[in-house]
Amino acid sequence: MTLAVFLPFLLSALAAWLGPRLGRRTGYVAALAFLPALLLAAPLVRQPGVEPALEVTRWVPDLGLELAFRGDGFSLLFAVLIGVIGTLASLYSVAYLSEWERFGRFYAYLLLFGGSMLGLVLSDNLLALFGFWEMTSVTSFLLIGLWHTRSAARDGAVKAFLVSALGGLGLLAAVALLSIAGGSSSLSGLDVEALRASPLFVPALLLTLLAAFTKSAQLPFHLWLPTAMEAPTPVSAFLHSATMVKAGVVLVAKLGLLFGTSPLWPGITVPLGLATLVWGAWLALRQTDLKALLAYSTVSQLGLLMSLYGLANPAGNFAATAHLLNHAAFKAALFFVVGIIDHETGTRELPQLGGLRRQLPVTFAVTLLAALSMAGLPPLGGFVSKELFFEAMLKQGPAWIAVAVLGSALTFAYTFRLLRVFLGAPRAPAGAQPHEAPLGLTLPAAGLAATALTFGLLPSSAEALTRTAQHALNFATFSGHLRLWHGVTPALLATLLTWGLGGLLVWQARRLESWQRRLTPRWNANSVYYSLLEAVNVLSSRLIARTQGLALPDQLRIMLTAAALIAGVGVLRAPQVFHPIGTLPLGVLPVAALLVTGAIGVLLARNRLTAVVVTGLTGFGSAAAFLAFRAPDLALTQLLVEAVTVILFLLAFRYLPGGRDLPRSPLRYGIDLLLAGLAGVGATLLVLSSVRFLAPPISPYYLVNSYTGGGGKNVVNVLLVDFRGFDTLGEITVVGIVALAILSLVRLGKRGHTPSDRLPPEGERP
Amino acid sequence: MSPKRKHSAAPSTAPLTNDPVLRSVSRAVFALVLLFALLLLWRGHNAPGGGFIAGLMTACALILHRMATGESALRLDPIRLLPWGLALSFGTGLVPYLLGKPYLKSDYGYIKTPLTGEFEWATALLFDLGVYLLVVGSSLAIAYALTEVNPQETVEGDE
Numbered sequence: 033m034t035l036a037v038f039l040p041f042l043l044s045a046l047a048a049w050l051g052p053r054l055g056r057r058t059g060y061v062a063a064l065a066f067l068p069a070l071l072l073a074a075p076l077v078r079q080p081g082v083e084p085a086l087e088v089t090r091w092v093p094d095l096g097l098e099l100a101f102r103g104d105g106f107s108l109l110f111a112v113l114i115g116v117i118g119t120l121a122s123l124y125s126v127a128y129l130s131e132w133e134r135f136g137r138f139y140a141y142l143l144l145f146g147g148s149m150l151g152l153v154l155s156d157n158l159l160a161l162f163g164f165w166e167m168t169s170v171t172s173f174l175l176i177g178l179w180h181t182r183s184a185a186r187d188g189a190v191k192a193f194l195v196s197a198l199g200g201l202g203l204l205a206a207v208a209l210l211s212i213a214g215g216s217s218s219l220s221g222l223d224v225e226a227l228r229a230s231p232l233f234v235p236a237l238l239l240t241l242l243a244a245f246t247k248s249a250q251l252p253f254h255l256w257l258p259t260a261m262e263a264p265t266p267v268s269a270f271l272h273s274a275t276m277v278k279a280g281v282v283l284v285a286k287l288g289l290l291f292g293t294s295p296l297w298p299g300i301t302v303p304l305g306l307a308t309l310v311w312g313a314w315l316a317l318r319q320t321d322l323k324a325l326l327a328y329s330t331v332s333q334l335g336l337l338m339s340l341y342g343l344a345n346p347a348g349n350f351a352a353t354a355h356l357l358n359h360a361a362f363k364a365a366l367f368f369v370v371g372i373i374d375h376e377t378g379t380r381e382l383p384q385l386g387g388l389r390r391q392l393p394v395t396f397a398v399t400l401l402a403a404l405s406m407a408g409l410p411p412l413g414g415f416v417s418k419e420l421f422f423e424a425m426l427k428q429g430p431a432w433i434a435v436a437v438l439g440s441a442l443t444f445a446y447t448f449r450l451l452r453v454f455l456g457a458p459r460a461p462a463g464a465q466p467h468e469a470p471l472g473l474t475l476p477a478a479g480l481a482a483t484a485l486t487f488g489l490l491p492s493s494a495e496a497l498t499r500t501a502q503h504a505l506n507f508a509t510f511s512g513h514l515r516l517w518h519g520v521t522p523a524l525l526a527t528l529l530t531w532g533l534g535g536l537l538v539w540q541a542r543r544l545e546s547w548q549r550r551l552t553p554r555w556n557a558n559s560v561y562y563s564l565l566e567a568v569n570v571l572s573s574r575l576i577a578r579t580q581g582l583a584l585p586d587q588l589r590i591m592l593t594a595a596a597l598i599a600g601v602g603v604l605r606a607p608q609v610f611h612p613i614g615t616l617p618l619g620v621l622p623v624a625a626l627l628v629t630g631a632i633g634v635l636l637a638r639n640r641l642t643a644v645v646v647t648g649l650t651g652f653g654s655a656a657a658f659l660a661f662r663a664p665d666l667a668l669t670q671l672l673v674e675a676v677t678v679i680l681f682l683l684a685f686r687y688l689p690g691g692r693d694l695p696r697s698p699l700r701y702g703i704d705l706l707l708a709g710l711a712g713v714g715a716t717l718l719v720l721s722s723v724r725f726l727a728p729p730i731s732p733y734y735l736v737n738s739y740t741g742g743g744g745k746n747v748v749n750v751l752l753v754d755f756r757g758f759d760t761l762g763e764i765t766v767v768g769i770v771a772l773a774i775l776s777l778v779r780l781g782k783r784g785h786t787p788s789d790r791l792p793p794e795g796e797r798p
Numbered sequence: 799m800s801p802k803r804k805h806s807a808a809p810s811t812a813p814l815t816n817d818p819v820l821r822s823v824s825r826a827v828f829a830l831v832l833l834f835a836l837l838l839l840w841r842g843h844n845a846p847g848g849g850f851i852a853g854l855m856t857a858c859a860l861i862l863h864r865m866a867t868g869e870s871a872l873r874l875d876p877i878r879l880l881p882w883g884l885a886l887s888f889g890t891g892l893v894p895y896l897l898g899k900p901y902l903k904s905d906y907g908y909i910k911t912p913l914t915g916e917f918e919w920a921t922a923l924l925f926d927l928g929v930y931l932l933v934v935g936s937s938l939a940i941a942y943a944l945t946e947v948n949p950q951e952t953v954e955g956d957e
Contacts, residue, residue, distance in 0.1 A: 090898075664846040668838075672854035676937055679861055683944035743906025743920050744843035750904075752848065753922040753929075757902035760925075761887055764932045768880045771936030775877060778943040 033101040033154055034087050036068035036111060040118075040147030044140045051136025059126035062139045066122070069115030069150055072108050076500045084220075084504070086156065095159070096217040102156035106353070106504035109497065110153040110282060113357070117270055117364050118146045120476040125266035127472025128371055133264075138178060142267065145171035153282055156219045158207040165203055165243070168279060169196040172271060176263045188259035191561065195256040199246025199280075206239035210290075224290060237291045240283065241300055248280025248334045251308045255557040258315075258327040265371035268323065269364045272330045281334065281356070285341045285349065289506055292344025301342025302428070306435045308335025313442035317449060317537075318548050322370045322380040325450055326363070329406065332443065333359050340424060346507035347427070351420035353505065354498045354514055358405060358413040361483040365402035366450070368477035369395055373453065375473065376466040382449070387458030391466040394474055396454045401481040405488065407447035407534070408440060408527070413487025413494060415527075416514050422523040423512070437530050444534025449541070491515050592707045599714035620660045627653040640688065644681045648674055665748040817866075824866035831859035839930055844918070849926035853933025860934075861941050876942060879935030887928030890921055 043065040050058050075085070084104035091098050103111075122142065129138065148167035155161040170193070177189030207217075213230035214222030227233060244250075249257035257277060261268050271277065284301060291297045312332030319325040337359070340352035372395050373388065374380050389396040405414035418440060425436040460466055468474070487494040491514035502508040518524065537544055580587070630649030637643035651674035658667035696704070734747050734755065742750035752760050835855035842848035863871045891902035906920035 665848070665851075668846055668851050669854075672851055672858065675858055676854055676861075676941075679858070680937075680941060680944065683941060742904055742922065743918070744922060746842065746844050746846065746848075748846075749842050749844075749848045749926075750922070752850075753843075753925045754902065754904045757891060757904070757925060760929065761891065761902070764887060764929050765884060767936045768884060768932055771877070771880065771939045774940045775943050778946075 033072065033085070033103050033111075034089055034099065036072055036115075037099075037101060037147055037151045037154060039068050040065040040143040040150065044143035044147065047139035047143055048136045051134070051139055055131070055135055056126050056129055056133070058135045058139045059122045059129075062122040062143055063119045065143050066115040066118040066146060069111050069146075070119065072103065072115070073112045075103065076105065076108050076112065076497075086220075091160070096157075096211070097159045098157055099151075099160055100156040100218060101151075101154040102220060103154065104501075104504035106285065106501035107154050109353075109357075109501050110278075111150055113360050114146060114149050114153065117360060118142075120364065120368075120479070121266040121270040124269070124368055124371070124473060124476045125264070127470050128266055128375060129264065134178075137174075138264070141171055141174045141178065142270070145175055145270070149279070152279055158211055158217050158219055161219070162200070162203055162207045165247075165279065166197075166200050169193060169200055172196070172260070175267045175271065176260045178263060178267070182262065184259070185262040188256075188262040192256040192260045194565075195246050195253050199243040199253070202239040202246070203243035203283075206236045206243060209236040209239070219286070222290065227290065228293060233291075233294070234296065237294060237296060240287055240291065241297075244280035244283045244338075245304065246280070247283070248277050248338060249308075249331050250280070250304055250335060250338055251311060252557045252560075254308060254312060254331045255561055257331050258324050261323045261327045265323070265367060265374065268327075269367035269371070272327065272363060272367060277330060277334055278337070278356070278360075281337045281341060281352075284338060285352065285505060288341055288344035288349075297344055298342050302339045302432070305335045305337070305339025305342055306425075306432065306439065308332065309339065309439035310335075310435060310442065313439050313446060314548075316446040317442060317544070318552075320382045322373065322382060322450065322453070323367075325382075325446060326366055326370060329443070329446060330363060332439065333363065333406075336421060336439070340421060343424060343428075346510035347420075347424045347512060349501075349505040349507045350498060350510045350512055351417060351424050353501050354420060354494060355414075355417035357494060357497055358417045358484065358487055361480045361487065362402040362405040362412075362414060365398060365477045365480035365484065366406065368473065368480070369399045369402065372469040372473050372477065373466075376469055377460050379461050382453060384461050385453040385459060386456045387454070388460070388466060389454040390458055391460075392454075392468055394468055394478070398474070398477050398481040399451065399454065401485050402477075403447045403451055405481075405484040407444045408530070411485075411488040411516055413484045416488060416491050416494065416516060419518065419521075419523045419527065420512065420514070422526040423521070426522050426526070433526060437526055437533065440530045441533035441537060444530060445537035445541075445544070448534075448538045488516065589703070589707060592711045596707065596710040596714045599718050600710075603714070603717045620657055623653055623657045623660060626650075626656065640685050641682070644678055644685065647681075648678045651677070665746070821866045824862050828859055828863050828871070831862075832856060835859065839926060840923075842926055843920050843922055849929030850933055852926075853930040854937060856930070856934050857937035857941070860938055864942070864945065870942065872938065876935045876938035879931045880939075883928045883930070883932030883935060885928070886931065887925050890924040890928065893921070 043061060047058050047062055050061060054061070084102050084107075087101045087103075089099040089101075122139070125138070125142075129135070145168060148164045148171055151164035152161060152168060155164055173189045173193040176192050177185050179185045180189075209232040210222065210227065211217040213232040213236065214224070214227040216222050227236075246253045257272070260271060263271065288297065309332050312328050312330075312335055316325050316328035316332060319328060333355075337352050337356060340348045340355065342348070370380060372392070373385065376392065377385060377388075379385065401412065405412035408414045408418035422433065422436060422440075425432045495514040498514065502510070582590075627650050630646055630653055633646035633649065634643050637646055651670060655667045655670040655674065658664075658670055734751055738747040738750040738755075739745060742754035744750040744754075835852045838847035838855060839849060839852035840847075842852065860871055863869075894903040894905065895901040902925070904920060904922040904925065906918060906922070908916055908918055910916045
């Protein structure tokens with residue numbers, strides 16, 4: 033399992049390197065990355081329901097953070113699902129992507145995403161789970177924004193990221209609360225009894241749901257999913273069908289075992305899921321872009337899954353897992369098909385397409401299978417799992433089943449809207465010569481559609497797969513089965529009603545369309561999102577204008593006052609500061625005089641250049657002081673930093689205006705004098721306080737251990753590279769980031785120039 | 799709010815000064831300073847020195863060279879040193895971690911060769927080398943960027 037998670041990450045680096053060299057063939061390498069994930073199917077097939085395997089890799093054990101991967105039936109099933117769709121998406125993209133795509137990036141991001149997703153479903157450690165969760169957010173941001181020159185892609189990426197980051201924060205808090213209340217940071221090690229009795233139970237529950245709803249695009253967070261279709265189609269298939277959006281569903285399924293006892297859990301998830309089912313289907317019915325239609329259909333189907341898992345009972349878990357498999361099969365197939373249509377005709381707009389069944393007979397057959405599975409028609413997998421859905425909702429009450437039927441009827445209707453591109457008179461944009469797509473595009477879709485058919489014709493195969501999750505999701509005792517024919521049951525009647533209603537909607541499609549146009553609300557989740565974003569922008573810019581728009585001297589005054597106050601309180605609280613005045617080494621007085629001279633010199637300097645040079649004097653004076661205190665390392669560092677700073681100052685000042693004194697009133701003079709005095713006294717007292725140790729000093733430890741522990745005689749250096757090496761690593765990272773930031777600031781507005789093309793050409797060099 | 803700048807056509811590549819004295823001195827001093835910087839890097843583990851100081855000193859030498867001759871002695875964009883430095887430091891720390899010791903734990907030992915006698919090796923030197931590369935890269939990148947700003951570009955309203 034550890035390998036299954038890590039291989040995509042490793043191969044991602046390789047793919048980034050191979051991408052520009054191998055071009056589209058990198059996709060075959062990418063497909064290899066999912067091989068270990070596919071092999072995880074072996075334990076599932078061999079012995080369903082054995083003890084889950086646990087693999088632990090050290091990460092930061094001191095923080096309770098380790099990579100613990102737990103292969104229970106459900107996690108493994110999901111991991112295999114990710115592996116299958118990931119492999120197919122990689123292979124499909126080889127044929128789909130154009131020659132000038134940036135393959136290095138595309139496959140690197142795709143594999144990073146696949147790896148994070150695998151980590152997410154397999155993680156047993158809550159902190160690691162959160163880490164992988166956030167990684168899926170970041171990588172999906174990169175994937176959606178892959179074609180970053182298009183503003184729609186950027187917008188979609190940002191939207192997806194903001195919404196799922198909100199949920200991510202919720203998950204972080206939930207994870208923290210869970211591990212405090214449950215006494216463990218491992219999901220399987222949580223103390224369930226203590227957790228349920230804890231007052232943190234309800235907040236953790238709500239925060240978990242927030243995370244799950246944002247990730248799985250439930251109302252009102254559904255807005256990000258349709259714009260996420262700006263990603264290339266293979267990515268959409270991966271993101272929408274198997275993985276990213278189902279992360280929330282996984283969370284609800286897994287944590288439902290913990291939270292399910294509270295009436296709040298189904299009380300929130302089931303109604304919200306059903307509402308998403310209906311609203312998503314309603315919106316899907318309105319789309320003219322095929323991919324947008326599928327995206328809203330995903331929103332709707334996720335609502336269905338959410339409502340089933342939200343029940344947190346055996347019947348719900350069984351039905352949901354069965355539908356999860358079906359959905360992955362038909363939705364990925366449909367995305368692949370839409371990719372084929374786009375590829376062949378150059379458009380995805382419904383009104384421009386028609387009668388494609390003549391030119392694309394194979395694609396038509398594939399679409400028919402997948403789409404009818406989505407609509408829930410026999411003998412396909414979707415029909416079987418929809419029966420279970422109705423059964424579960426029938427138990428909840430008449431209102432629930434009514435909503436479920438309505439949602440399914442709308443699903444039926446939009447499925448036929450999708451199929452319209454194949455029916456009727458042939459129509460295609462001018463110049464397009466649609467013909468059957470290459471095998472590389474058709475095969476993945478056909479394979480998935482065949483799976484959908486198998487799940488329907490041989491329900492026992494789907495049941496065998498579903499049952500692998502029975503111990504993990506606690507539905508081993510559930511007696512229901514997946515069958516095509518259960519006899520005349522209430523669920524069957526509900527299905528017949530759905531078909532009738534759906535047929536009516538298809539028949540009256542035109543009237544429905546005009547209705548939909550009239551019923552469009554004036555504001556929707558998208559407009560709310562944009563006004564929120566706008567409000568936040570306005571607020572932050574006003575805040576900045578208020579707090580940072582002052583003149584430099586005024587800001588300095590504020591800072592000095594704050595520093596004086598803070599230092600003053602500190603000194604007053606620690607009266608022993610005054611004690612060591614008598615023990616000061618007087619030998620450094622000349623150096624001190626130098627420092628003071630430098631400081632006064634800066635004040636008197638009339639021009640910036642002089643001021644900088646004189647400031648340097650104080651720096652070099654400090655270096656001398658360090659030398660006097662026998663700290664040659666510090667002195668050397670101080671000297672060099674001072675030298676470089678002076679150089680950089682001088683370089684920067686070349687194009688600043690000459691120094692000018694702002695007019696100051698006597699009152700201002702007085703205030704400034706007072707502030708300067710206070711700051712000086714405060715700093716002196718602070719330094720004095722550091723001369724006397726309030727606690728036993730830590731330096732002897734380093735003196736004793738630096739040679740044996742780090743192998744160096746220079747304690748300062750050993751401290752930097754070994755004992756506190758992690759700090760150093762952080763610091764040099766900061767140094768690097770600062771350099772990049774300054775570079776981009778200086779180059780601002782000078783596009784197209786890099787330093788290398790500003791150097792003189794080869795011949796002109798002396 | 800932002801000051802308007804008068805853009806001039808081509809960025810200047812001429813030396814900042816045309817001082818022959820500076821040029822001769824820099825030619826003599828350049829190699830010495832570089833050598834000293836490398837010495838600081840090498841002996842850092844047992845005596846005052848280390849990657850940070852050595853990096854700054856190297857940067858000083860290169861900036862001096864650039865000022866005096868108008869030409870970069872480093873034949874690559876200094877910003878490129880950043881990722882390598884960071885990767886080297888990070889990678890050095892990762893090795894002990896993968897071997898089951900704490901992250902960044904350094905190791906050391908002694909080698910005896912007939913030519914040099916006994917001397918100490920320490921993985922900390924590699925870490926320090928990463929720091930060195932990064933510091934050289936950052937300070938040079940900043941200095942070069944500021945050098946390449948055309949001094950004729952002035953803020954409007956300047957006297």
